[in-house]
Protein backbone atom coordinates (compact mmCIF):
# COMPACT_ATOMS: atom_id res chain seq x y z
CA UNK A 1 0.00 0.00 0.00
CA UNK A 2 1.08 3.56 -0.72
CA UNK A 3 0.66 5.96 2.20
CA UNK A 4 -0.95 9.31 1.43
CA UNK A 5 -2.16 12.36 3.35
CA UNK A 6 -4.37 13.79 0.59
CA UNK A 7 -6.48 12.41 -2.24
CA UNK A 8 -8.41 13.99 -5.05
CA UNK A 9 -11.12 11.71 -6.42
CA UNK A 10 -13.59 11.41 -9.29
CA UNK A 11 -12.02 13.74 -11.84
CA UNK A 12 -14.21 13.36 -14.94
CA UNK A 13 -11.08 13.92 -17.00
CA UNK A 14 -7.77 14.04 -15.17
CA UNK A 15 -5.26 15.60 -17.58
CA UNK A 16 -1.81 14.56 -16.37
CA UNK A 17 -0.09 16.42 -19.27
CA UNK A 18 2.13 13.31 -19.54
CA UNK A 19 1.56 12.23 -23.17
CA UNK A 20 0.42 8.65 -23.75
CA UNK A 21 -0.61 6.75 -26.89
CA UNK A 22 -2.79 9.08 -28.85
CA UNK A 23 -3.36 11.71 -26.16
CA UNK A 24 -0.84 14.49 -25.61
CA UNK A 25 -2.76 15.49 -22.47
CA UNK A 26 -2.42 12.00 -20.95
CA UNK A 27 -6.00 11.95 -19.75
CA UNK A 28 -7.44 9.49 -17.24
CA UNK A 29 -11.24 9.10 -17.13
CA UNK A 30 -12.72 9.09 -13.63
CA UNK A 31 -9.21 9.74 -12.40
CA UNK A 32 -7.78 10.15 -8.93
CA UNK A 33 -4.51 11.13 -7.37
CA UNK A 34 -2.96 10.74 -3.96
CA UNK A 35 -0.24 12.85 -2.37
CA UNK A 36 2.05 12.84 0.63
CA UNK A 37 3.90 15.85 2.00
CA UNK A 38 2.99 17.93 -1.02
CA UNK A 39 4.09 15.49 -3.74
CA UNK A 40 2.01 13.15 -5.86
CA UNK A 41 2.59 9.54 -4.81
CA UNK A 42 -0.08 7.78 -6.86
CA UNK A 43 -2.21 8.59 -9.90
CA UNK A 44 -4.69 6.39 -11.75
CA UNK A 45 -8.31 5.40 -12.13
CA UNK A 46 -10.47 6.16 -9.13
CA UNK A 47 -11.71 2.56 -8.83
CA UNK A 48 -8.13 1.40 -8.09
CA UNK A 49 -7.39 3.99 -5.42
CA UNK A 50 -8.77 2.19 -2.38
CA UNK A 51 -6.88 -1.04 -3.17
CA UNK A 52 -3.57 0.72 -3.65
CA UNK A 53 -3.54 3.75 -1.37
CA UNK A 54 -3.73 3.96 2.40
CA UNK A 55 -5.15 7.45 2.98
CA UNK A 56 -4.81 9.24 6.27
CA UNK A 57 -5.93 12.80 5.53
CA UNK A 58 -8.26 14.98 3.47
CA UNK A 59 -10.16 13.90 0.38
CA UNK A 60 -11.48 16.24 -2.28
CA UNK A 61 -14.30 14.97 -4.51
CA UNK A 62 -14.06 16.60 -7.96
CA UNK A 63 -17.56 15.21 -8.70
CA UNK A 64 -16.83 14.65 -12.39
CA UNK A 65 -15.21 18.03 -13.09
CA UNK A 66 -11.97 18.32 -15.06
CA UNK A 67 -8.69 18.32 -13.17
CA UNK A 68 -5.40 19.66 -14.48
CA UNK A 69 -2.01 20.38 -13.01
CA UNK A 70 -1.96 23.81 -11.35
CA UNK A 71 -1.22 26.37 -14.07
CA UNK A 72 2.29 27.79 -14.39
CA UNK A 73 2.74 31.47 -15.21
CA UNK A 74 6.23 32.02 -16.59
CA UNK A 75 6.23 35.83 -16.79
CA UNK A 76 4.83 38.14 -14.11
CA UNK A 77 5.71 41.50 -12.53
CA UNK A 78 3.66 41.28 -9.32
CA UNK A 79 5.60 43.60 -6.98
CA UNK A 80 4.44 47.15 -7.65
CA UNK A 81 2.38 49.99 -6.25
CA UNK A 82 0.20 52.55 -8.00
CA UNK A 83 -2.14 52.47 -10.97
CA UNK A 84 -1.78 53.36 -14.64
CA UNK A 85 -5.45 53.03 -15.56
CA UNK A 86 -5.37 56.50 -17.14
CA UNK A 87 -2.56 55.42 -19.50
CA UNK A 88 -4.69 52.41 -20.50
CA UNK A 89 -7.58 54.74 -21.28
CA UNK A 90 -5.30 56.92 -23.41
CA UNK A 91 -3.97 53.93 -25.31
CA UNK A 92 -7.38 52.57 -26.22
CA UNK A 93 -8.05 56.03 -27.64
CA UNK A 94 -4.96 55.82 -29.82
CA UNK A 95 -1.94 56.82 -27.69
CA UNK A 96 1.19 54.73 -28.26
CA UNK A 97 2.84 52.81 -25.45
CA UNK A 98 6.31 54.13 -26.28
CA UNK A 99 5.08 57.72 -26.25
CA UNK A 100 3.88 57.15 -22.68
CA UNK A 101 7.35 56.16 -21.48
CA UNK A 102 8.86 59.64 -21.49
CA UNK A 103 9.52 61.77 -18.43
CA UNK A 104 7.84 60.64 -15.27
CA UNK A 105 5.15 58.48 -16.89
CA UNK A 106 4.98 54.82 -17.82
CA UNK A 107 7.36 52.51 -15.97
CA UNK A 108 9.02 55.50 -14.26
CA UNK A 109 5.73 56.29 -12.59
CA UNK A 110 5.40 52.77 -11.21
CA UNK A 111 9.01 52.91 -10.01
CA UNK A 112 8.26 56.07 -8.05
CA UNK A 113 5.06 54.63 -6.51
CA UNK A 114 6.86 51.38 -5.62
CA UNK A 115 9.77 53.22 -3.99
CA UNK A 116 7.35 55.38 -2.01
CA UNK A 117 5.31 52.41 -0.76
CA UNK A 118 6.40 51.05 2.60
CA UNK A 119 7.15 47.34 2.87
CA UNK A 120 3.81 46.47 4.52
CA UNK A 121 1.79 48.25 1.82
CA UNK A 122 3.78 46.60 -0.95
CA UNK A 123 3.32 43.21 0.69
CA UNK A 124 -0.46 43.72 0.99
CA UNK A 125 -0.78 44.75 -2.67
CA UNK A 126 1.31 41.82 -3.86
CA UNK A 127 -0.49 39.35 -1.59
CA UNK A 128 -3.82 40.35 -3.13
CA UNK A 129 -2.33 39.62 -6.56
CA UNK A 130 -0.96 36.29 -5.34
CA UNK A 131 -4.42 35.34 -4.12
CA UNK A 132 -5.87 36.24 -7.51
CA UNK A 133 -3.35 33.90 -9.19
CA UNK A 134 -4.59 31.06 -6.99
CA UNK A 135 -8.25 31.99 -7.58
CA UNK A 136 -7.60 31.70 -11.32
CA UNK A 137 -5.91 28.30 -11.07
CA UNK A 138 -2.24 29.31 -11.12
CA UNK A 139 -0.07 27.57 -8.53
CA UNK A 140 3.42 28.53 -9.77
CA UNK A 141 4.58 31.96 -10.91
CA UNK A 142 7.83 33.40 -12.09
CA UNK A 143 7.96 36.78 -10.28
CA UNK A 144 10.16 39.64 -11.37
CA UNK A 145 11.40 42.56 -9.36
CA UNK A 146 12.22 45.62 -11.48
CA UNK A 147 10.18 48.49 -10.08
CA UNK A 148 12.70 49.33 -7.36
CA UNK A 149 15.77 49.77 -9.54
CA UNK A 150 18.17 50.53 -6.74
CA UNK A 151 19.75 48.38 -4.06
CA UNK A 152 17.33 49.35 -1.33
CA UNK A 153 14.11 49.05 -3.29
CA UNK A 154 15.02 45.90 -5.22
CA UNK A 155 15.85 44.35 -1.82
CA UNK A 156 12.42 45.49 -0.56
CA UNK A 157 10.80 43.75 -3.56
CA UNK A 158 12.69 40.49 -2.92
CA UNK A 159 11.64 40.71 0.70
CA UNK A 160 7.99 40.92 -0.33
CA UNK A 161 8.40 37.82 -2.50
CA UNK A 162 10.10 35.92 0.32
CA UNK A 163 7.34 36.80 2.80
CA UNK A 164 4.63 35.87 0.32
CA UNK A 165 6.19 32.48 -0.31
CA UNK A 166 6.06 31.85 3.44
CA UNK A 167 2.41 32.97 3.77
CA UNK A 168 0.77 31.44 0.72
CA UNK A 169 0.97 28.09 -1.06
CA UNK A 170 1.72 29.83 -4.38
CA UNK A 171 5.14 28.69 -5.66
CA UNK A 172 7.23 31.72 -6.51
CA UNK A 173 10.33 31.62 -8.70
CA UNK A 174 12.10 34.98 -8.18
CA UNK A 175 13.75 36.86 -11.03
CA UNK A 176 15.98 39.91 -10.69
CA UNK A 177 14.92 42.50 -13.28
CA UNK A 178 17.25 45.35 -12.43
CA UNK A 179 17.64 45.64 -16.21
CA UNK A 180 14.00 46.67 -16.68
CA UNK A 181 14.76 50.28 -17.69
CA UNK A 182 17.25 52.93 -16.62
CA UNK A 183 15.35 54.80 -13.87
CA UNK A 184 14.28 58.39 -14.56
CA UNK A 185 16.72 61.17 -13.67
CA UNK A 186 19.58 58.69 -13.40
CA UNK A 187 22.84 58.74 -15.34
CA UNK A 188 22.87 55.77 -17.70
CA UNK A 189 26.52 54.81 -17.23
CA UNK A 190 26.24 55.16 -13.46
CA UNK A 191 23.13 52.95 -13.40
CA UNK A 192 24.78 50.26 -15.52
CA UNK A 193 27.79 50.32 -13.21
CA UNK A 194 25.60 49.98 -10.11
CA UNK A 195 23.64 47.18 -11.76
CA UNK A 196 26.69 45.18 -12.80
CA UNK A 197 28.93 45.81 -9.81
CA UNK A 198 26.52 46.10 -6.88
CA UNK A 199 23.03 44.80 -7.61
CA UNK A 200 23.83 41.67 -9.62
CA UNK A 201 26.21 40.27 -6.97
CA UNK A 202 23.92 41.39 -4.13
CA UNK A 203 20.80 39.60 -5.36
CA UNK A 204 22.33 36.35 -6.57
CA UNK A 205 21.30 34.56 -3.38
CA UNK A 206 17.69 35.70 -3.69
CA UNK A 207 16.91 35.13 -7.36
CA UNK A 208 16.91 32.07 -9.56
CA UNK A 209 16.82 34.09 -12.78
CA UNK A 210 18.13 37.34 -14.14
CA UNK A 211 16.09 39.06 -16.85
CA UNK A 212 16.78 42.06 -19.09
CA UNK A 213 14.59 44.04 -21.47
CA UNK A 214 16.36 44.38 -24.78
CA UNK A 215 14.24 46.90 -26.71
CA UNK A 216 14.17 50.58 -27.60
CA UNK A 217 12.88 52.10 -24.32
CA UNK A 218 15.13 49.86 -22.22
CA UNK A 219 18.59 48.43 -23.02
CA UNK A 220 20.60 48.13 -26.22
CA UNK A 221 21.97 44.84 -27.55
CA UNK A 222 25.46 45.50 -26.29
CA UNK A 223 24.22 46.56 -22.84
CA UNK A 224 22.03 43.45 -22.65
CA UNK A 225 24.95 41.20 -23.63
CA UNK A 226 27.09 42.75 -20.92
CA UNK A 227 24.41 42.57 -18.20
CA UNK A 228 23.26 39.03 -18.91
CA UNK A 229 26.82 37.83 -19.56
CA UNK A 230 27.80 39.08 -16.11
CA UNK A 231 24.65 37.54 -14.58
CA UNK A 232 25.47 34.19 -16.16
CA UNK A 233 29.02 34.33 -14.86
CA UNK A 234 27.62 34.95 -11.38
CA UNK A 235 25.45 31.82 -11.66
CA UNK A 236 22.03 33.23 -12.53
CA UNK A 237 19.89 31.43 -15.08
CA UNK A 238 18.64 33.77 -17.75
CA UNK A 239 15.37 35.02 -19.23
CA UNK A 240 14.88 37.93 -21.52
CA UNK A 241 12.30 40.43 -22.81
CA UNK A 242 13.18 40.32 -26.51
CA UNK A 243 11.90 41.80 -29.78
CA UNK A 244 8.64 42.97 -28.19
CA UNK A 245 8.28 46.47 -29.63
CA UNK A 246 10.69 46.40 -32.58
CA UNK A 247 12.99 44.01 -34.44
CA UNK A 248 16.33 43.56 -32.70
CA UNK A 249 19.13 41.27 -31.66
CA UNK A 250 17.44 40.18 -28.41
CA UNK A 251 16.46 36.68 -29.55
CA UNK A 252 20.01 35.95 -30.83
CA UNK A 253 21.46 37.07 -27.51
CA UNK A 254 19.02 34.82 -25.63
CA UNK A 255 20.06 31.87 -27.81
CA UNK A 256 23.78 32.66 -27.56
CA UNK A 257 23.70 32.87 -23.77
CA UNK A 258 21.48 29.77 -23.41
CA UNK A 259 18.60 31.66 -21.79
CA UNK A 260 15.83 29.45 -20.41
CA UNK A 261 13.27 31.74 -21.99
CA UNK A 262 12.94 34.51 -24.54
CA UNK A 263 9.74 36.43 -23.95
CA UNK A 264 7.29 38.40 -26.15
CA UNK A 265 9.10 37.84 -29.52
CA UNK A 266 6.54 39.70 -31.63
CA UNK A 267 9.30 40.83 -33.98
CA UNK A 268 11.47 37.68 -33.95
CA UNK A 269 12.62 36.58 -37.40
CA UNK A 270 12.38 32.95 -38.61
CA UNK A 271 16.18 32.64 -38.28
CA UNK A 272 15.99 33.86 -34.67
CA UNK A 273 13.19 31.43 -33.94
CA UNK A 274 15.35 28.58 -35.25
CA UNK A 275 18.29 29.72 -33.16
CA UNK A 276 16.12 29.76 -30.02
CA UNK A 277 14.83 26.26 -30.76
CA UNK A 278 18.38 24.99 -31.29
CA UNK A 279 19.47 26.54 -27.98
CA UNK A 280 16.67 24.79 -26.06
CA UNK A 281 15.11 28.12 -25.10
CA UNK A 282 11.34 28.38 -24.53
CA UNK A 283 9.34 31.18 -26.17
CA UNK A 284 7.15 32.84 -23.53
CA UNK A 285 4.31 34.62 -25.31
CA UNK A 286 2.37 37.40 -23.58
CA UNK A 287 -0.92 38.04 -25.36
CA UNK A 288 -2.28 40.46 -22.73
CA UNK A 289 0.56 42.93 -23.28
CA UNK A 290 0.44 42.38 -27.02
CA UNK A 291 -3.15 43.58 -27.28
CA UNK A 292 -2.91 46.65 -25.15
CA UNK A 293 0.23 47.81 -26.98
CA UNK A 294 -1.36 47.02 -30.38
CA UNK A 295 1.59 44.76 -31.22
CA UNK A 296 1.78 42.46 -34.23
CA UNK A 297 1.07 38.74 -33.95
CA UNK A 298 4.23 36.79 -32.98
CA UNK A 299 5.61 34.45 -35.67
CA UNK A 300 3.56 31.46 -34.50
CA UNK A 301 3.98 29.45 -37.73
CA UNK A 302 7.76 29.80 -37.64
CA UNK A 303 7.69 28.67 -34.00
CA UNK A 304 5.63 25.62 -34.89
CA UNK A 305 7.92 24.80 -37.83
CA UNK A 306 11.01 25.10 -35.65
CA UNK A 307 9.34 23.13 -32.84
CA UNK A 308 10.09 25.99 -30.48
CA UNK A 309 8.03 25.33 -27.32
CA UNK A 310 5.54 28.16 -26.75
CA UNK A 311 4.57 29.07 -23.19
CA UNK A 312 1.65 31.43 -22.54
CA UNK A 313 1.98 33.94 -19.70
CA UNK A 314 -0.21 36.59 -18.10
CA UNK A 315 2.65 39.14 -17.99
CA UNK A 316 0.87 40.68 -15.00
CA UNK A 317 2.15 44.26 -14.84
CA UNK A 318 0.61 47.70 -14.23
CA UNK A 319 1.37 49.12 -17.66
CA UNK A 320 0.25 46.66 -20.30
CA UNK A 321 -1.46 43.65 -18.73
CA UNK A 322 -3.05 44.01 -15.33
CA UNK A 323 -4.36 40.45 -15.12
CA UNK A 324 -3.48 37.39 -13.05
CA UNK A 325 -5.62 35.10 -15.23
CA UNK A 326 -3.83 32.50 -17.33
CA UNK A 327 -7.13 31.11 -18.68
CA UNK A 328 -7.80 34.61 -20.01
CA UNK A 329 -4.33 34.78 -21.62
CA UNK A 330 -5.01 31.36 -23.16
CA UNK A 331 -8.30 32.62 -24.62
CA UNK A 332 -6.55 35.66 -26.12
CA UNK A 333 -3.83 33.49 -27.64
CA UNK A 334 -6.47 31.27 -29.25
CA UNK A 335 -8.93 33.93 -30.36
CA UNK A 336 -6.51 36.49 -31.77
CA UNK A 337 -3.40 34.51 -32.69
CA UNK A 338 -4.90 31.18 -33.72
CA UNK A 339 -3.17 28.99 -31.16
CA UNK A 340 -5.11 25.79 -30.75
CA UNK A 341 -6.67 25.24 -27.32
CA UNK A 342 -4.26 22.32 -26.90
CA UNK A 343 -1.25 24.53 -27.66
CA UNK A 344 -2.52 27.08 -25.16
CA UNK A 345 -2.93 24.38 -22.51
CA UNK A 346 0.59 23.05 -23.06
CA UNK A 347 1.76 26.66 -22.97
CA UNK A 348 0.28 27.29 -19.52
CA UNK A 349 1.58 24.04 -18.05
CA UNK A 350 4.38 21.90 -19.52
CA UNK A 351 6.23 24.54 -21.57
CA UNK A 352 5.92 27.21 -18.88
CA UNK A 353 7.35 24.76 -16.33
CA UNK A 354 10.23 23.94 -18.66
CA UNK A 355 11.05 27.63 -19.02
CA UNK A 356 11.43 27.74 -15.21
CA UNK A 357 13.51 24.56 -14.97
CA UNK A 358 10.59 22.81 -13.27
CA UNK A 359 9.84 20.25 -15.97
CA UNK A 360 8.49 17.01 -14.52
CA UNK A 361 7.64 18.72 -11.21
CA UNK A 362 5.21 21.53 -12.11
CA UNK A 363 2.77 21.73 -15.02
CA UNK A 364 2.21 17.96 -15.01
CA UNK A 365 0.90 15.31 -12.64
CA UNK A 366 2.92 12.15 -12.03
CA UNK A 367 4.46 10.43 -9.01
CA UNK A 368 7.06 12.86 -7.67
CA UNK A 369 5.50 16.01 -9.13
CA UNK A 370 4.14 18.79 -6.91
CA UNK A 371 0.61 17.95 -5.75
CA UNK A 372 -0.67 21.15 -7.36
CA UNK A 373 -3.90 20.87 -9.31
CA UNK A 374 -6.91 22.80 -10.37
CA UNK A 375 -10.52 21.60 -10.56
CA UNK A 376 -12.46 23.28 -13.36
CA UNK A 377 -16.08 23.43 -14.39
CA UNK A 378 -15.35 22.70 -18.06
CA UNK A 379 -16.38 19.76 -20.23
CA UNK A 380 -12.84 18.99 -21.41
CA UNK A 381 -9.46 20.60 -20.65
CA UNK A 382 -9.48 22.01 -24.19
CA UNK A 383 -12.65 23.96 -23.33
CA UNK A 384 -10.83 26.28 -20.88
CA UNK A 385 -10.06 29.04 -23.43
CA UNK A 386 -13.59 28.75 -24.82
CA UNK A 387 -14.88 30.45 -21.64
CA UNK A 388 -13.43 33.84 -22.55
CA UNK A 389 -13.00 36.09 -19.55
CA UNK A 390 -14.88 33.82 -17.16
CA UNK A 391 -13.23 32.05 -14.26
CA UNK A 392 -14.33 28.40 -14.31
CA UNK A 393 -12.01 27.33 -11.48
CA UNK A 394 -13.83 25.46 -8.71
CA UNK A 395 -10.90 24.54 -6.48
CA UNK A 396 -7.17 25.08 -6.40
CA UNK A 397 -4.95 22.54 -4.65
CA UNK A 398 -1.39 23.53 -3.86
CA UNK A 399 1.11 21.19 -2.25
CA UNK A 400 -1.60 18.63 -1.51
CA UNK A 401 -3.73 21.15 0.39
CA UNK A 402 -7.05 22.57 -0.80
CA UNK A 403 -6.53 26.31 -0.89
CA UNK A 404 -9.25 28.53 0.56
CA UNK A 405 -9.25 32.13 -0.66
CA UNK A 406 -8.79 34.95 1.81
Ligand SMILES: [Zn+2]
Nearest residue numbers: 075077241315
Ligand atom coordinates in the same frame (compact mmCIF):
# COMPACT_ATOMS: atom_id res chain seq x y z
ZN1 LIG B 1 7.48 41.68 -18.75
